[in-house]
Amino acid sequence: MKIPFIDLKTQYETYKEEINKEVLGVLESTQFIFGPQVTKLENDLAKFTGAKHAIGCSSGTDALILALMSLDIKPGDEVITTPFTFIATAEVIALLGAIPVFVDICDKNYNIDHTKIEEKITKNTKAIMPVSLYGQTPDMDKINEIAKKHNLPVIEDACQSFGAEYKGKKSCNLSTIGCTSFFPSKPLGCYGDGGAIFCNDDALAEKLRSLLNHGQGKRYEHKYIGINGRIDAIQAAVLNVKLKHFEDEITTRIKIGNKYSELLKDNKDVKAPFVFEDRTSVYAQYSVLCNDRETMSKKLNDVGIPTAVHYPIPLHLQEAFEHLGYKKGDFPISEKVGLGIMSLPMSPFLTEEQQNLIIETIKA
Ligand SMILES: *Cc1c(COP(=O)(O)O)cnc(C)c1O
Numbered sequence: 001m002k003i004p005f006i007d008l009k010t011q012y013e014t015y016k017e018e019i020n021k022e023v024l025g026v027l028e029s030t031q032f033i034f035g036p037q038v039t040k041l042e043n044d045l046a047k048f049t050g051a052k053h054a055i056g057c058s059s060g061t062d063a064l065i066l067a068l069m070s071l072d073i074k075p076g077d078e079v080i081t082t083p084f085t086f087i088a089t090a091e092v093i094a095l096l097g098a099i100p101v102f103v104d105i106c107d108k109n110y111n112i113d114h115t116k117i118e119e120k121i122t123k124n125t126k127a128i129m130p131v132s133l134y135g136q137t138p139d140m141d142k143i144n145e146i147a148k149k150h151n152l153p154v155i156e157d158a159c160q161s162f163g164a165e166y167k168g169k170k171s172c173n174l175s176t177i178g179c180t181s182f183f184p185s186k187p188l189g190c191y192g193d194g195g196a197i198f199c200n201d202d203a204l205a206e207k208l209r210s211l212l213n214h215g216q217g218k219r220y221e222h223k224y225i226g227i228n229g230r231i232d233a234i235q236a237a238v239l240n241v242k243l244k245h246f247e248d249e250i251t252t253r254i255k256i257g258n259k260y261s262e263l264l265k266d267n268k269d270v271k272a273p274f275v276f277e278d279r280t281s282v283y284a285q286y287s288v289l290c291n292d293r294e295t296m297s298k299k300l301n302d303v304g305i306p307t308a309v310h311y312p313i314p315l316h317l318q319e320a321f322e323h324l325g326y327k328k329g330d331f332p333i334s335e336k337v338g339l340g341i342m343s344l345p346m347s348p349f350l351t352e353e354q355q356n357l358i359i360e361t362i363k364a
Contacts, residue, residue, distance in 0.1 A: 003345050003354045005306040006185045010349040015241055022237040029233075037236040042196075044243055051173040051198035053205035056231035057212050060159035060181025063195040065092040066229055067155045067177040068127070070207045073098050077126040081157075082112040083314040083326075084334040085131040089157050090315050098126070100324065102316050104331040108274045110287075110341075111138035113333075114146065121150050128154050132161030132171055134273065134310070135187060136281035140166050140174040147175075155179060159195075160284035162188050163250045167278050172198040177208075182239055187253070187282045188246055190235040250282055252348035256355060257283040260344065263359045264288065269296060270342075270362060285310050286346040293342050296362070300344075305358055308343045 004010075012019065026037060038056050045054035057063050073079065075097030081089055083102040090100035101120050106113040112130045128147050130138045140156070147154045154175035158164075161171040162180040172178030180186075182194035197208050207224070210217055215226030261272040270288040275281045287310060290296045297307040314334040316326035328335070344358055 002304040005345050007347040007349040018241045026233045026237050032233050035233050037233045041236040049170040049173040052200040055197045055208050057195045057229045059193040060195040061088040062229040063179035063197045066211050069211050071153050078124045079127045081129040083316040083331050104333050107333050114139050114142040131157040135161045135284040137166040137171050163282045165280045187284050190238045194231045194235040249348040253283050283346050285343040287341050287343045289340045290342050310343050314338050
């Protein structure tokens with residue numbers, strides 16, 4: 001048996017008729033940019049998250065940079081974030097000439113340790129950007145409280161957590177701005193690149209809509225320096241079909257994640273992910289902490305079970321961020337987790353047989 005890491009093939013086969021019909025409809029209409037599919041997607045995303053505004057855009061990375069641009073983040077400004085994330089989170093800060101200021105992670109769910117944020121706030125701090133890693137949010141109330149005290153906006157990098165809940169509220173609608181990605185392998189994925197930005201402020205939403213379309217208000221009248229950050233209608237059509245099935249997919253993801261965790265409880269070789277009681281994880285990755293990752297992944301790979309590492313090198317130790325002046329030992333928890341973390345196959349189409357083989361192999 002060869003198990004796919006993320007089973008996009010079975011998912012497509014399952015929704016094929018609906019997806020083909022909607023995508024062909026876009027081709028026939030020749031409405032490739034904006035149009036009814038994008039409008040429908042934005043309305044349904046707003047409904048899904050409870051956010052007043054949902055704005056489709058070209059990727060999770062562009063969602064993040066647009067969020068920073070909408071808040072006027074400028075060269076020299078500091079943005080507080082985590083070093084244990086995909087590079088895009090800090091990359092967009094640096095692209096604007098601003099400075100990513102890292103805070104180590106909590107050793108329970110590997111999200112930013114909110115108790116260490118306040119000591120990093122300076123007069124140059126302009127925003128806090130937590131990441132909802134692996135599909136679970138950090139303690140957003142605590143982060144919002146700190147932000148409020150210092151009059152700072154909070155951008156949730158929710159690129160892995162679309163659909164997750166925190167105290168009954170949806171990820172993406174927990175702070176000033178929420179950003180998500182519809183990259184194919186994310187919990188809700190399209191068939192190319194796509195993303196969305198969420199907020200509750202009318203003026204901010206209008207600015208974001210303008211920024212993602214070259215800063216235009218009226219056509220060829222440019223109020224801001226913007227980017228081409230639009231989502232295309234074909235991606236929106238795919239997402240409109242998948243969103244209808246998404247609640248069911250989340251239920252299955254959580255069921256599979258819980259089963260993994262139950263069966264790995266008290267395992268001496270791997271530590272199952274920890275999910276706080278007041279939230280859910282959509283398990284963008286089901287990542288376990290291994291005592292000996294190399295041996296464990298080899299044994300799994302040998303029987304056709306793929307594994308991945310999210311992420312082996314924390315951002316403060318990446319060559320691209322050398323100029324920030326961090327060194328080994330600065331963020332010990334991020335470094336330790338980077339050495340042991342390993343992701344197992346996860347998708348709502350993972351069969352019982354596949355799940356059992358994975359667990360049995362780990363136990364053996
Ligand atoms: C995937 C991801 C991004 C970037 O999303 P893209 O759509 O690939 O640009 C940003 N941050 C995190 C945490 C991600 O996992």
